Amino acid sequence: MTLNIQNIREQFPVLDQEVNGKPLIYMDNAATTQKPKEVLEALSDYYTHDNSNIHRGAHTLADRATRAYERTRSLVKDFLNAAEEEEIIFTKGTTEGINLVASTFGRKFFTEGDEIIISTLEHHSNIVPWQMLCEEKGAILKVIPINEKGELLLDEFDKLLTNKTKLVSVVHASNALGTINPIEEIISKSHAVGAKVLIDGAQSSAHLDIDVQALNCDFFVMSAHKIYGPTGLGVLYGKREVLESMPPYQGGGEMIKEVTFEKTTYNEIPFKFEAGTPNIADVIAFQKAIEFVNKLGKANIRNHEESLLNYATEQLSLIKGFIPVGTASKKVSVLSFLIEYMHPFDVGMMLDASGIAVRTGHHCTQPLMNRFEIEGTVRASFSVYNTKEEIERLIESVSKIAKLKNK
Ligand code: PMP
Numbered sequence: 001m002t003l004n005i006q007n008i009r010e011q012f013p014v015l016d017q018e019v020n021g022k023p024l025i026y027m028d029n030a031a032t033t034q035k036p037k038e039v040l041e042a043l044s045d046y047y048t049h050d051n052s053n054i055h056r057g058a059h060t061l062a063d064r065a066t067r068a069y070e071r072t073r074s075l076v077k078d079f080l081n082a083a084e085e086e087e088i089i090f091t092k093g094t095t096e097g098i099n100l101v102a103s104t105f106g107r108k109f110f111t112e113g114d115e116i117i118i119s120t121l122e123h124h125s126n127i128v129p130w131q132m133l134c135e136e137k138g139a140i141l142k143v144i145p146i147n148e149k150g151e152l153l154l155d156e157f158d159k160l161l162t163n164k165t166k167l168v169s170v171v172h173a174s175n176a177l178g179t180i181n182p183i184e185e186i187i188s189k190s191h192a193v194g195a196k197v198l199i200d201g202a203q204s205s206a207h208l209d210i211d212v213q214a215l216n217c218d219f220f221v222m223s224a225h226k227i228y229g230p231t232g233l234g235v236l237y238g239k240r241e242v243l244e245s246m247p248p249y250q251g252g253g254e255m256i257k258e259v260t261f262e263k264t265t266y267n268e269i270p271f272k273f274e275a276g277t278p279n280i281a282d283v284i285a286f287q288k289a290i291e292f293v294n295k296l297g298k299a300n301i302r303n304h305e306e307s308l309l310n311y312a313t314e315q316l317s318l319i320k321g322f323i324p325v326g327t328a329s330k331k332v333s334v335l336s337f338l339i340e341y342m343h344p345f346d347v348g349m350m351l352d353a354s355g356i357a358v359r360t361g362h363h364c365t366q367p368l369m370n371r372f373e374i375e376g377t378v379r380a381s382f383s384v385y386n387t388k389e390e391i392e393r394l395i396e397s398v399s400k401i402a403k404l405k406n407k
Helices: 005-010 037-050 060-080 094-109 128-137 154-160 183-192 240-245 280-296 298-316 344-353 366-371 388-406
Strands: 088-091 115-119 140-144 165-171 196-200 219-223 234-238 256-259 264-266 322-325 334-339 359-361 377-381
Touching (some): 060 088, 060 234, 088 094, 094 128, 094 219, 094 234, 094 240, 115 128, 115 154, 128 140, 140 154, 165 183, 183 196, 234 240, 280 298, 298 322, 334 388, 344 359, 344 388
Parallel strands (some): 115 165, 196 219
Antiparallel strands (some): 088 234, 219 234, 256 264, 322 334, 359 377
C-alpha cells in the first residue's frame, strides 16, 4: 500500500511551522519522532477527564485510568508479540530498561570472571550500565568489532563467545549509522553457550516488525518517544521465567504484596518492577502512537522510509566532499555523513539556517566514533512524514554547503 504522506503530515501539528524563515524539515527522527494529534489529545483528555491514581482506587475515575493503563500493556504485548501481558514492564525508556536488567539480573547472577558481550555499535546506555556492573562484580566486558561499513564481524563474535558468557546485549539497529544487526543469529549462537540476550530496540521498534517470541530474546527494550509516543516512557520485555528469577529494581508502593517492619513480600510481575506511581498519562497516550503505527503498517512505513533513504544516499553521494559514514547493506532510515574539511556542527548549523533539523556530534556512541577516528557525524534520519521534496531540499542545501569549502 502506498501511504498518503500529505494526510499523514496533517496529523502532526508540529510540522506546520517555519524555522529561520523556511518551512521546517524535521530530520532528527532517530533522536525523537514527532507526535500525532491523537497522542496529544489523549494526554489532554486523560488529564481533563480521567486523572486518577491507578490500581488502588475504589472509584470510577481510578477504574477508568487503570483500565486504560492496562490496555496499553495489552497493545504493547501485541506490538512485540510477547506471550503474556505480564512480560511487559513500563520504564522511563530504553536507558532505564537496560539499567533495570543490569541492576537486577546483573546483581543477582553475575560473579567474578563472568563475561558480557556488547558491540562497537552500542549507544552509551548499552555500554555504561555493563561497565558499572563489571566494576562491581569483577565481570569482563567484551566488544564485537565491526567492518568499515559499520557491520558486525560475526566471525569475531563467535570467538568472543565462551561458556563464561552470561549475557549478550546488542543493539538491533544502530542510532548512529542505521546498521540493522543480524540479531536472530546472535540470539541463537548466544543461547547455544547458555547466555541470555538483551536486544536494544530503541531504533528498530518504529521501523521493523518485532516478534520477541520468534526472536526468542530474553529481554527487549524500547522507548515510546521514538515510536511517535511521549517522552520519558519505555518498555522492557522479559521472558516470564527470567523476570521471575530477578529481584525487584526499586522498592516502594505497587511492587509489594505485604509489608511489615520485619519482612516484605513482593508483588507478581509486572508490578514487581513498577514501584511508585507510574507515568500514567504517557502510558495511556502511547496507545494512540501504537494504533497510529498499526494503522499505517510497519511494512508500508518501512517501504516509504527506505525509498527516502535510498534516494538521499544516491544523490548526496554525487556531491563532491560528501562522505557517508556507515554503509551497511541493511539499514534503517539513518544517514550519517561528513562534509570534507568541515566540522559536523557547522554543517548542522547551516542546515538549521535552511530550516532543516538534523543531529550532529557523537550520537552517544563515542566508542563507535573512535573506531572511525572521527569526533562525530551529521545525521539525517527519516520518518514516515518526510517527503521526497524534503530530501531534495536537503540535497540542495548540502550541495551548497559542500561548495563553500570546495571553491
Ligand atoms: N539505544 C539506542 C540505540 C538509542 O538510539 C537510544 C536513544 N538515542 C537509547 C538507547 C536510549 O534511549 P532513551 O534515551 O530513550 O532512554
